[in-house]
Amino acid sequence: MTIKVVRGNPTPEELAAALAVVRARAAAVAATPPGAEGPKDAWSDPSRIAGHRLPQPGQASWARTYWPG
Known part of the structure; x- marks a missing residue:
């Protein structure tokens, strides 16, 4: 592994x-077994968004789609 300083004089x-x-960090990555994941982030979990079904339209749903101006 090669690391190069591009700017500055450390x-x-x-x-x-x-x-x-x-x-x-490299040792921590090497120590984790292949296929093992850490805890899932709740923000990236798709079930957070689609965790429940949307209500289905009922018999009179067509009447609620028109809003007179």
């Missing part, structure tokens, strides 16, 4: 801190 301490974060 101090050796800053570069060591950045590398420690990258290595820790």
